[in-house]
Amino acid sequence: RRRSPKKLPPGSLGIPIVGQSLSFLRALQANTGEQWLEERVRKYGPISKLNLFGASTVFLTGPTANKFLFTNDGTVIANQQPKPIKMILGDRNLTELRGEDHKRVRGAIVSFLKPEVLKKNVVKMDGMVRQHFETQWKGRQEVKVYPLIRALTFDLICSSLFGLEQGVQRERLLDDFHLFTQGMWSVPVNLPFTRFNTGLRASRRIRQLVGDLMVERRAALERGQASPDADLITCFLSVHGEDHAEMITEKEILDNAIVVMFAGHETSSSLITFLIQFLANYPVAYDSVLHEHEEIAKNKAPGEPLTWEDLGRMKYTWRAAMETLRMIPPVFGTFRTAQKDFEYEGYLIPKGWQVFRAASTTHMDDEIFPESRKFDPERFENQGSFPPYSFVPFGGGLRVCPGYEYAKIETLITIHYLVTEFTWKLCCTDEAVTYDPIPMPSQGLLIQLEPKATT
Numbered sequence: 376r377r378r379s380p381k382k383l384p385p386g387s388l389g390i391p392i393v394g395q396s397l398s399f400l401r402a403l404q405a406n407t408g409e410q411w412l413e414e415r416v417r418k419y420g421p422i423s424k425l426n427l428f429g430a431s432t433v434f435l436t437g438p439t440a441n442k443f444l445f446t447n448d449g450t451v452i453a454n455q456q457p458k459p460i461k462m463i464l465g466d467r468n469l470t471e472l473r474g475e476d477h478k479r480v481r482g483a484i485v486s487f488l489k490p491e492v493l494k495k496n497v498v499k500m501d502g503m504v505r506q507h508f509e510t511q512w513k514g515r516q517e518v519k520v521y522p523l524i525r526a527l528t529f530d531l532i533c534s535s536l537f538g539l540e541q542g543v544q545r546e547r548l549l550d551d552f553h554l555f556t557q558g559m560w561s562v563p564v565n566l567p568f569t570r571f572n573t574g575l576r577a578s579r580r581i582r583q584l585v586g587d588l589m590v591e592r593r594a595a596l597e598r599g600q601a602s603p604d605a606d607l608i609t610c611f612l613s614v615h616g617e618d619h620a621e622m623i624t625e626k627e628i629l630d631n632a633i634v635v636m637f638a639g640h641e642t643s644s645s646l647i648t649f650l651i652q653f654l655a656n657y658p659v660a661y662d663s664v665l666h667e668h669e670e671i672a673k674n675k676a677p678g679e680p681l682t683w684e685d686l687g688r689m690k691y692t693w694r695a696a697m698e699t700l701r702m703i704p705p706v707f708g709t710f711r712t713a714q715k716d717f718e719y720e721g722y723l724i725p726k727g728w729q730v731f732r733a734a735s736t737t738h739m740d741d742e743i744f745p746e747s748r749k750f751d752p753e754r755f756e757n758q759g760s761f762p763p764y765s766f767v768p769f770g771g772g773l774r775v776c777p778g779y780e781y782a783k784i785e786t787l788i789t790i791h792y793l794v795t796e797f798t799w800k801l802c803c804t805d806e807a808v809t810y811d812p813i814p815m816p817s818q819g820l821l822i823q824l825e826p827k828a829t830t
């Protein structure tokens with residue numbers, strides 16, 4: 376029986392502006408975000424209303440909801456982020472753009488992240504990963520994995536996509552990105568020292584630095600000293616229309632360079648760190664990964680870099696990475712906004728409301744992934760066995776993550792040198808996860824490290 380289309384979903388909007396944001400953020404920090412959402416589903420069902428980050432929101436869950444959100448054409452539901460995300464990332468960043476604007480800017484980003492282009496970066500990335508292990512891990516008996524891997528993924532993205540090489544500039548940026556990321560999921564109260572305010576200030580500093588980079592790149596292009604494929608900013612500056620006018624505005628270049636820098640390192644550092652933790656806790660999976668990499672390493676001369684073809688042979692390692700993404704998705708959830716009043720499952724979703732979905736509600740559903748709490752890379756041997764839109768760490772549809780292949784390359788190269796050059800043990804076998812809002816081990820994942828005899 377259909378309900379009245381005028382009925383709003385069940386649930387409470389809580390107190391204005393704050394709503395359930397603080398309770399939800401606290402649950403994420405305590406790694407109970409998933410239970411927090413399960414509790415809602417138990418209480419209200421798969422569709423409910425609440426107030427997150429300053430706006431009325433509808434929470435939807437399940438593969439059907441994922442499909443609805445990912446395949447919507449933008450007339451009913453469109454990308455429009457909560458206020459804190461929009462203000463920190465900038466209102467012309469890809470996750471805010473729609474229709475032709477989204478196509479135009481996404482086209483330039485994808486042209487840089489497609490496999491044919493990335494293939495050419497493998498040797499450079501291989502060299503950087505090796506140098507990182509050489510300078511940051513070798514000779515140490517204990518290391519904290521998360522900060523080191525975060526610095527590595529940031530260096531990789533800065534170097535391979537922005538031509539921004541090591542130095543003070545790059546180090547300052549990394550610290551600011553941490554505050555920037557925290558501010559994105561916050562209550563939008565702009566008072567000194569609120570999470571939101573600190574995030575905004577970090578965003579302004581990052582903007583200044585990337586803005587200077589853009590000026591440099593433009594000057595190099597005008598002097599004929601740069602080619603469009605030199606780096607992503609030069610590529611943006613070189614997109615011209617038929618009348619030779621630049622097609623991507625300076626504001627768009629700035630916002631999107633920053634979105635790629637942010638999206639390209641916070642997410643993959645989380646993936647690689649948890650993969651290292653899982654491999655330490657699951658010896659069977661570790662042995663299979665090790666075997667795969669030893670087979671590749673034994674056909675290489677000392678110092679010979681990995682190739683694109685080698686990465687293609689790391690099938691089990693990528694399954695282990697996907698299992699990590701299933702259990703701890705780096706992007707906990709995503710937002711859309713209703714463009715007009717519409718009815719969903721008999722409920723009214725009013726124009727202007729946010730629509731929120733979380734990956735974990737399908738990833739940890741035992742009906743879809745039997746024994747969902749068990750780390751079992753083998754389940755990805757046959758991905759066709761899951762219903763469509765149930766495994767969604769990279770989102771889906773028109774907005775599916777364009778950095779999938781890049782994240783895969785950096786993960787596989789990093790794991791290769793880690794397992795072939797070191798053995799490691801966790802200092803704490805059950806370190807908790809905290810979401811801030813990107814998941815990370817609460818203590819940074821301290822490990823004991825031993826170099827292998829051959830190194």
Ligand code: HEM
Nearest residue numbers: 469470638639642643646706709768769770774776778782
């Ligand atoms: C493990 C690593 C990663 C994960 C789990 C991940 C996940 C996601 C998710 C869930 C979305 C949102 C889709 C939506 O709104 O529905 C997204 C979007 C995006 N990601 Fe990633 N991402 C990863 C790595 C990367 C990397 C390495 C880059 C860049 C080099 C990148 C760039 C982007 C961009 C630009 C968008 C916006 C796409 C759009 O709105 O069209 N991501 N990612």
